Amino acid sequence: MTEHKALQYAVEEITEIAKGFGLDFYPMRYEICPADIIYTFGAYGMPTRFSHWSFGKQFHKMKLQYDLGLSQIYELVINSNPCYAFLLETNTLIQNKLIIAHVLAHCDFFKNNVRFSNTRRDMVESMTATAERIAEYEKIYGNEEVERFLDAVLAIQEHIDPSLVRWRHGNEEVEQEDDAPIIRKTMYDDLWEMDHKRLKPPAESKRKKTPASPEKDLLLFLLENSRELEEWQRDILTMIREEMLYFWPQMETKIMNEGWATFWHQRILREMDLTADETIEFAKLNANVIQPSRTSINPYYLGLKIFEDIERRYNHPTEEMIELGVKPGSGRERMFEVREMDSDISFIRNYLTKELVQKEDLYIFEKKGSHYKISDKEYRSVQDRLIAQRVNGGFPYLVVYDGDYVRNGELYLVHKYEETELDVPYLEHVLPYIHQLWGRIVHLETYVDNKQVVFSYDGKKVHRRFA
Amino acid sequence: MHEEQSESFVVSQENWSLHRKGYQDQKRHSDKVKKAIHNNLPELISEESIVMSDGRDVIKIPIRSLDEYKIRYNHSKSKHVGQGGGDSQVGDVVASDGSQSAGKGKQAGDQPGQDFYEAEVSLAEIEETLFRELELPNLEKREQAEIIEEDITFNDIRKKGLIGNIDKKRTIIAAFKRNAMEGHAEIMPIYNDDLRFKTWDEVVKPQSKAVVLMMMDTSASMGSFEKYMARSFYFWMTKFLRTKYEKVDIEFIAHHTIAKVVSEMDFFSKGESGGTICSTAYEKALDLIAKKYHPSRYNIYPFHFSDGENMSSDNGKCLSLVEELMGVSNMFGYGEVNAHSRYSTLMNTYQKIEDPKFRHYVLKENKDVYYALKKFFHKRLEGSV
Incomplete structure (x- = not known):
């Protein structure tokens, strides 16, 4: 089979070049499969995952877009050792060449970025086992019962604590709110305060709090403290939390990871050595991938531009940079360091420069009336906004504040509000799910129109209480 | 499947044809959407595209795909980052949400570009679901109940029966199978045990003609909403009655201070000015029954839709006429379209009627068409209160 030989040869060549550039990846498994399989994997995020209607919905949507010629998945790569990459059987050779080069860089990123250091590389097998176990529970307890439970868990699955180093309960001075407003002259002032710990007045109530300090990992908290859950639940x-922990680093390095692979x-x-036809087709494909958008950020493009900018600036450092110890020609070296140590937040904070924001014409837009209008083009605002969007993987940051609220076993959650409001109709649909998992009244504190408000669900109705 | 090994990579192509997971879960989702259709029946049946249709086509009804609710940010209240072509200015419009054209109704979320799942629901599907919940009122037996038709349908096969009803084809198949099991795949011989007979069931149908006397207040106080409610109700009611009777006649009686028989078109479209005297409509209905639709031949369903505003001096007369109408009808339905819960003189009068043939419902919003149908067409269990 000549086609197969050609592909085989291309893989060998690309692998050699990539190694020559210093990319360091796991052994690769390339699977050639038909469109519906690729789209299945795309919808589930993994080749083997448990069954749920939401994946079916996603699959249908993606497959429909493909059938209508609206979209095409270019790459699908799994963070595992060995690393799986999926190629569409109808791909042309040049498409496959691009994809293979792209996924090798992803694999290098998976293997070397610190955020991925705790991810399980045997997740394909683990997810297969999870799928089997959930299917087994469906047999025992019925599809509907299991689905009802999955609906509830999936609604809050992002609320885990993905910290690389987790300290749990009892580190009192780590995070305690302070009533006295701090006036900062510069943005670094708070660093000085780290030296002398502020003394806290002893807490008035001696009641033992659950959790002792606010807990970010809602799933874990429910797991350990809900009196409602049965063993199978x-x-x-546990399994869904495990899967989310696995996916999390991909969410918090989306821009970097895609930028790295595109670069x-x-x-x-x-x-x-590409033929003329191949060169043109490659150029088209590449242009498609990095096409910027007026209403969102294309992570492929932004990531690529930042990496290119790093390379350029560290190859030709300014005098100021040289004074700080940057050696000319250290572009590549710095890039590899960044791909190892950073995540999207620090990547944007450290390497999205003012010049780049201006050159790439980045802006902030917001809704005014029925139009979305550009409201700000300041470098700092754009950078802050991009970072805010990446905090906590782009999900609102919630903590469990009290698991025995009003000493009635009620659950009190706090949304760490930072000027972006929650979608209230959605929130009102999610509270019943949390109630289902907790078994008692659930409260969530947040801000709407700059006013503090507590949403509560008592099993029948959502109530709002303004503070 | 073939695989080629090299030290650091493998390229392989397997047979994936048994991998159906995506399709299986797609079915789970579409099953849930179907179930949602069922649960949304009240909203669906007052859907304009159905009521205004000729009732035959498959109608596409937009049905939201199921949301996966999460705690998320309010999209329209947050700031976003975009990228221009190099010449963007503060104040430039980058997108619009087209909200001005959207209808009223509670939004399930604030995100733009909500995906709609265009579920194809055929009218038959809705009918099937809806009519399963409706019953002809099981009222006291009337004298002409003996006109109930009995029919016979052959719909079962048994081993014993009249020789004249023998089912030759099935008998031969049975014999052939048995012979084949014994080693000779042929028809002969046929034993008694092979014989198959057609047997019948008796079908009881109510007498097969019905007439709906549709009365409606067309005075100035009846607006388009009120008329639409009456129209949706009437659309489904006649459809339902047609499944129960072979022939359903419909008469439209429009009234304000006087009543007249009008065409369907005029009935729903024309508005008149002036006050309201409901008794005129009832008189007209009684007149029609006497002339055209004798109770011994017809099942009579008078329905009256009004907004409840009647000349108060007329109410007493209405009461006695309604009682007279009930004497000749299967039931009498009174639907009051009263979105703002005004005080209604007519309803107040009718509240006194205790005859189980009298059924009334107050419709406040679109969804109530469904509840009105259920109220009017439910089987009253004999012996229950």
């Missing part, structure tokens, strides 16, 4: 909750597929293909 705890099992499912390298371009560099690698430049090294290859």
